[in-house]
Amino acid sequence: MRSALPDVSRAVTCTTREPRSGEVEGVDYYFLGEEEFLARVDSDEFLENASVHGNHYGVLKSELRAKLEGGSDVLLNIDVQGAATIRERAATDPVLSRSLVTVFLCPPSVKELEYRLRGRGTDTNEAIEKRLTNAKDETAQAGKFDHMLTSQTREADAGRLLGIIESVRLDKREAILTNE
Numbered sequence: 001m002r003s004a005l006p007d008v009s010r011a012v013t014c015t016t017r018e019p020r021s022g023e024v025e026g027v028d029y030y031f032l033g034e035e036e037f038l039a040r041v042d043s044d045e046f047l048e049n050a051s052v053h054g055n056h057y058g059v060l061k062s063e064l065r066a067k068l069e070g071g072s073d074v075l076l077n078i079d080v081q082g083a084a085t086i087r088e089r090a091a092t093d094p095v096l097s098r099s100l101v102t103v104f105l106c107p108p109s110v111k112e113l114e115y116r117l118r119g120r121g122t123d124t125n126e127a128i129e130k131r132l133t134n135a136k137d138e139t140a141q142a143g144k145f146d147h148m149l150t151s152q153t154r155e156a157d158a159g160r161l162l163g164i165i166e167s168v169r170l171d172k173r174e175a176i177l178t179n180e
Contacts (some may be wrong), residue, residue, distance in 0.1 A: 007073070008073045008075050009058055009067045009073065009074045010077070011057065011060075011067060012028070012029060012075070013030070013057055013059050013063075013076070013077065013078070014029065014030040014031075014032055014049075014057065014060060015031060015056065015058075016032055016034045016037050016057075017031075021122070028043035032039065033159070037056045037058070045062070046060060047061045047089060048081075048082040049085075050079060050081040050082055051079065052079050053131055053132065054127070059078065059082065061091060065095070068096070068099055070096065073169070074099075080104075080138045083102050085101070086100065087150050102145040102146045103145060103148070103149060103161065103164060104141070104142040104147070105130070105148075105149050105151055105157065106135075106139055106149070106151065107135065110136065112130060113131075113135055120129055150160040
């Protein structure tokens, strides 16, 4: 998806899960031990963090703020818990408030999600079952997002996401022009 959205930055999130084949430290995730992750939680370094599928995930404040203040559009790959936390924080953070647009990406069906998870070959049966159960609960939260995309192919998803980004950019330009 990154190649289809070259002018959009991706905030690299932290996780305590093990790297999957081909994932690169600092590119895909920052892979942290649980002790280091929890120390960063205690130091209030995360904009949001959650325990998902038995692992910890979080977005560092410094990672996001530097990109936003540099004028970049930033893509965060987070779950519904993280999105809810960021929405709450945006209510009191002007930089985040004017920047936040949420998109819920859902699978076409639970059966397709299971097919995709099993096709990766990286998760145990137990982990897949947990993800499927969580997906049903998360889908019920889709109405809280600004936009919803039903996942097709990576290329189609990236194209539709780019359409949303371009639309939001246009809306912001129009708002700026009408307020001058």
